[in-house]
Amino acid sequence: MKLRLKIWRQQGPHAAGEFVSYETADVSPDMSFLEMLDVLNETLQLRGDVPIAFDHDCREGICGSCAMMIDGVPHGPQKSTTVCQLHMRHYRDGATIVIEPWRAKAFPVIRDLVVDRGALDRIIQAGGYISVATGNAPEANGIPIGKDMVDRAMDAAQCIGCGACVAACPNASAMLFTAAKATHLGLLPQGQPERSHRAVNMVRQMDLETFGGCTNFGECSEACPKDIGLEVIARLNADFLQATLKEREGA
Amino acid sequence: MHLDPRVPDGPLETKWSDHQFDMKLVNPANRRKHRILVVGSGLAGASAAATLGEQGYEVLCFTFHDSPRRAHSIAAQGGINAAKNYQNDGDSVYRLFYDTIKGGDFRSREANVYRLAEISANIIDQCVAQGVPFAREYGGLLDNRSFGGAQVSRTFYARGQTGQQLLLGAYSALERQVRRGTVTVLPRTEMLDIVVVHGRARGILTRHLVTGKLERWVGDAVVLATGGYGNAFFLSTNAKACNVTATYRAYKKGAAFANPCFTQIHPTCIPVSGEYQSKLTLMSESLRNDGRVWVPLQAGDARQAQDIPESERDYYLERKYPSFGNLAPRDISSRSAKEVCDEGRGVGPGGLGVFLDFADAIRRLGVDTIKDRYGNLFEMYERITGEDPYVVPMRIYPAVHYTMGGLWVDYNLMSSLPGLHVLGEANFSDHGANRLGASALMQGLADGYFVIPHTLGDYLASTKLETVDTDHPAFTTTETEARNQIERLLAIGGSRTVDSFHRELGKILWEHCGMARSEAGLKRALELLPELRQEFWSDLRILGSGDELNQALEKAGRVADFLEFGELMCRDALHREESCGGHFRVEHQTTEGEAKRNDERFAYVAAWQYAGEDKEPILNREPLTFDNVQLATRSYK
Ligand SMILES: Cc1cc2nc3c(=O)[nH]c(=O)nc-3n(C[C@H](O)[C@H](O)[C@H](O)COP(=O)(O)OP(=O)(O)OC[C@H]3O[C@@H](n4cnc5c(N)ncnc54)[C@H](O)[C@@H]3O)c2cc1C
Ligand code: FES
Numbered sequence: 001m002k003l004r005l006k007i008w009r010q011q012g013p014h015a016a017g018e019f020v021s022y023e024t025a026d027v028s029p030d031m032s033f034l035e036m037l038d039v040l041n042e043t044l045q046l047r048g049d050v051p052i053a054f055d056h057d058c059r060e061g062i063c064g065s066c067a068m069m070i071d072g073v074p075h076g077p078q079k080s081t082t083v084c085q086l087h088m089r090h091y092r093d094g095a096t097i098v099i100e101p102w103r104a105k106a107f108p109v110i111r112d113l114v115v116d117r118g119a120l121d122r123i124i125q126a127g128g129y130i131s132v133a134t135g136n137a138p139e140a141n142g143i144p145i146g147k148d149m150v151d152r153a154m155d156a157a158q159c160i161g162c163g164a165c166v167a168a169c170p171n172a173s174a175m176l177f178t179a180a181k182a183t184h185l186g187l188l189p190q191g192q193p194e195r196s197h198r199a200v201n202m203v204r205q206m207d208l209e210t211f212g213g214c215t216n217f218g219e220c221s222e223a224c225p226k227d228i229g230l231e232v233i234a235r236l237n238a239d240f241l242q243a244t245l246k247e248r249e250g251a
Numbered sequence: 252m253h254l255d256p257r258v259p260d261g262p263l264e265t266k267w268s269d270h271q272f273d274m275k276l277v278n279p280a281n282r283r284k285h286r287i288l289v290v291g292s293g294l295a296g297a298s299a300a301a302t303l304g305e306q307g308y309e310v311l312c313f314t315f316h317d318s319p320r321r322a323h324s325i326a327a328q329g330g331i332n333a334a335k336n337y338q339n340d341g342d343s344v345y346r347l348f349y350d351t352i353k354g355g356d357f358r359s360r361e362a363n364v365y366r367l368a369e370i371s372a373n374i375i376d377q378c379v380a381q382g383v384p385f386a387r388e389y390g391g392l393l394d395n396r397s398f399g400g401a402q403v404s405r406t407f408y409a410r411g412q413t414g415q416q417l418l419l420g421a422y423s424a425l426e427r428q429v430r431r432g433t434v435t436v437l438p439r440t441e442m443l444d445i446v447v448v449h450g451r452a453r454g455i456l457t458r459h460l461v462t463g464k465l466e467r468w469v470g471d472a473v474v475l476a477t478g479g480y481g482n483a484f485f486l487s488t489n490a491k492a493c494n495v496t497a498t499y500r501a502y503k504k505g506a507a508f509a510n511p512c513f514t515q516i517h518p519t520c521i522p523v524s525g526e527y528q529s530k531l532t533l534m535s536e537s538l539r540n541d542g543r544v545w546v547p548l549q550a551g552d553a554r555q556a557q558d559i560p561e562s563e564r565d566y567y568l569e570r571k572y573p574s575f576g577n578l579a580p581r582d583i584s585s586r587s588a589k590e591v592c593d594e595g596r597g598v599g600p601g602g603l604g605v606f607l608d609f610a611d612a613i614r615r616l617g618v619d620t621i622k623d624r625y626g627n628l629f630e631m632y633e634r635i636t637g638e639d640p641y642v643v644p645m646r647i648y649p650a651v652h653y654t655m656g657g658l659w660v661d662y663n664l665m666s667s668l669p670g671l672h673v674l675g676e677a678n679f680s681d682h683g684a685n686r687l688g689a690s691a692l693m694q695g696l697a698d699g700y701f702v703i704p705h706t707l708g709d710y711l712a713s714t715k716l717e718t719v720d721t722d723h724p725a726f727t728t729t730e731t732e733a734r735n736q737i738e739r740l741l742a743i744g745g746s747r748t749v750d751s752f753h754r755e756l757g758k759i760l761w762e763h764c765g766m767a768r769s770e771a772g773l774k775r776a777l778e779l780l781p782e783l784r785q786e787f788w789s790d791l792r793i794l795g796s797g798d799e800l801n802q803a804l805e806k807a808g809r810v811a812d813f814l815e816f817g818e819l820m821c822r823d824a825l826h827r828e829e830s831c832g833g834h835f836r837v838e839h840q841t842t843e844g845e846a847k848r849n850d851e852r853f854a855y856v857a858a859w860q861y862a863g864e865d866k867e868p869i870l871n872r873e874p875l876t877f878d879n880v881q882l883a884t885r886s887y888k
Contacts, residue, residue: 129423
């Protein structure tokens with residue numbers, strides 16, 4: 001296959017960026033999208049051009065490193081698939097593909113397609129955990145938890161923290177990411193004691209990080225490679241509302 | 252070099268509890284005065300950093316990832332073992348201990364393995380308390396599955412994403428400590444070297460991957476939890492960035508490297524599809540619970556799987572190992588797959604593949620049950636190959652997966668370089684010559700949550716540390732060396748990319764130090780590797796500069812270390828004239844083609860000591876004694 005690629009090149013955080021066009025021949029339909037970029041990078045280096053920087057690691061759709069907008073869609077056209085798992089058999093010979101980094105104020109560009117997603121870690125620091133010190137845990141089978149409940153918690157816990165939800169959202173909100181963690185923990189009995197605090201603290205941190213507010217576009221869930229559903233947002237909103245009401249009544 | 256494993260006296264069952272009592276403690280009020288440098292944020296590093304932070308130490312946790320949550324541990328699929336005996340099928344601490352020793356082909360240290368089995372149950376309690384959503388039965392209790400090399404069901408799992416859920420648990424504990432101010436995480440920061448002052452590890456040198464800035468860090472102890480070196484082979488199931496740099500640099504600074512030739516080839520991976528292949532994808536071993544492995548009886552049979560009648564199929568694992576069948580341990584399953592492919596009975600492009608067939612299981616259990624158990628793995632397979640495993644059998648082939656070798660550590664997880672502690676896949680301690688499935692996650696978390704928080708305290712409490720700051724000449728020298736290496740890499744200006752060298756290295760190692768090894772092959776590799784290394788240093792091309800994000804430069808540093816390390820692997824494989832676990836020397840096999848161990852000569856840990864540039868490393872031996880299990884020929888028949 002032959003492809004025409006338009007790729008965002010930006011040398012550093014403060015440099016101006018631009019789209020640069022590349023032609024690639026010899027693309028095999030069995031290649032992954034990132035392998036196609038690897039091959040391009042080999043060619044670039046041989047002709048003396050600095051290779052394109054992009055984040056990636058597991059290449060199995062689980063670490064959440066890979067992140068790019070492909071023709072305006074986070075992770076590209078295949079539903080429920082990270083870009084590292086996207087394969088070239090989904091493209092036609094001769095196609096033009098536009099590749100750019102996540103665009104969000106809270107995710108500054110570091111270089112080319114690499115962005116800084118540290119804000120997501122700080123949201124977790126604000127409350128995305130159950131406070132239990134090592135060695136203090138009770139017997140694991142002490143609290144039975146219904147299979148349905150654990151399955152739902154697991155659905156939310158699958159979030160890989162890639163940031164596609166933010167990139168897809170017209171407001172660049174991190175609500176789906178935040179709500180997925182709050183829901184995972186909030187559905188489990190172990191997560192109850194801190195549930196209200198968690199909701200409030202995580203949402204406040206999200207605002208501090210300059211993510212936008214959620215106005216229920218639903219693009220986030222559409223773009224999520226792990227199919228996290230919008231109901232997690234409803235749950236977090238409910239928790240948040242209840243917690244802030246309590247706060248006000250207490251005040 | 253004197254290797255003292257420092258195994259406590261007394262009966263196996265009480266060694267650890269007695270030792271915990273005997274170890275010195277650091278007064279809680281004094282802990283914050285001790286700064287601990289933890290390198291790595293995978294299961295081992297994150298659990299250690301979080302727990303040490305909880306205890307009140309000042310912890311710095313370094314990772315080259317952009318977030319601790321992205322460490323390679325995230326990709327573990329199948330599960331984690333623990334001797335809970337929830338299934339009442341005869342499991343016990345002793346059985347898990349025994350299975351691990353036997354699975355490792357009697358090349359690991361009894362006392363360490365027993366402690367691991369003992370701690371295993373606490374790990375599950377800890378993770379459940381953190382909110383890890385392990386799979387449950389309808390009654391609400393935890394579910395288990397079986398894994399290779401065991402006849403009991405003791406593996407806990409969270410769909411096919413166990414590593415992810417465990418790491419997110421450890422990561423959340425870590426981030427909680429960040430919020431409390433006890434731990435500082437330094438992402439996108441790569442350790443380039445260890446700093447040794449008066450014979451003790453007292454610091455590290457790092458490069459910030461975005462700015463290229465070299466930085467010096469001083470501490471009272473260094474903890475390496477930097478993972479395995481499977482990527483020496485270029486193609487492996489490891490995440491792309493996994494590398495040997497941290498442990499290899501520690502080796503060059505005086506820490507002995509143990510059993511580097513003990514590498515694990517996993518039997519169930521998706522076969523290679525082309526020259527551009529960048530990594531191999533594991534299909535979890537748990538699939539072997541329900542999938543049946545087979546190839547056609549006749550060599551060269553090119554028919555589609557569904558057109559080959561039962562009578563013309565060879566379910567070779569069930570045939571050769573009737574009591575373990577498709578759940579035979581990894582080394583044995585991998586070698587059997589290679590054998591049938593060498594006989595010309597392999598399937599798929601190039602004949603490098605065998606079938607893993609779910610047709611029977613789907614008939615017996617229904618599609619829904621199979622979907623429930625393996626849905627995400629089936630999807631992943633389909634995404635990569637374009638084939639639907641609910642309809643046609645999967646094709647699988649062995650691939651490099653895990654490294655049992657690693658830095659030598661004593662019972663307290665301290666290396667032969669005082670002050671340097673090593674956890675998780677980076678050390679050599681528990682898996683001997685072959686690791687059983689679902690035991691790496693167990694080991695990483697045991698080391699991080701439950702062992703190091705005690706043993707490190709003992710080290711700090713019983714050692715008088717001199718005051719050192721980052722102006723110490725040892726820091727200056729280390730930084731100069733690192734800077735010189737970076738400048739040298741950038742200055743070569745040759746014609747080949749770093750990946751092309753890495754691929755070539757991988758081919759040499761796979762060919763000569765892979766599933767089957769011979770004296771001639773290893774000697775050949777030891778000629779080829781120095782040539783390749785020389786070419787690397789004269790013909791490498793790295794563009795860009797050292798003071799910006801430069802991914803090719805990062806890789807070049809890692810490949811430079813892999814090139815030297817590959818030689819150490821081959822040297823170790825050459826010296827070990829026996830077959831054991833993942834190390835199969837063709838000269839040492841039974842007439843039936845099974846591995847032939849030589850306990851008289853090789854019941855020891857080979858701990859290699861760096862002797863200087865272009866000098867042969869020195870072999871030190873830690874003899875292995877087995878007081879509680881009998882050395883036996885490993886049989887899974
Ligand atoms: C595909 C796959 C599936 C697996 N499935 C299972 C399973 O089901 N059950 C099981 O028990 N085991 C499994 N394993 C094995 C297991 O996942 C690993 O052995 C284990 O997770 C290793 O954990 P770790 O903490 O030692 O290292 P890692 O998770 O590899 O973490 C290494 C850390 O060190 C950091 N690091 C490394 N070098 C440097 C440096 N120079 N400077 C700074 N930071 C550095 C990295 O950034 C990372 O944070 C699997 C492995 C693979 C490849
Ligand atoms: S590289 Fe890990 S999710 Fe894509």
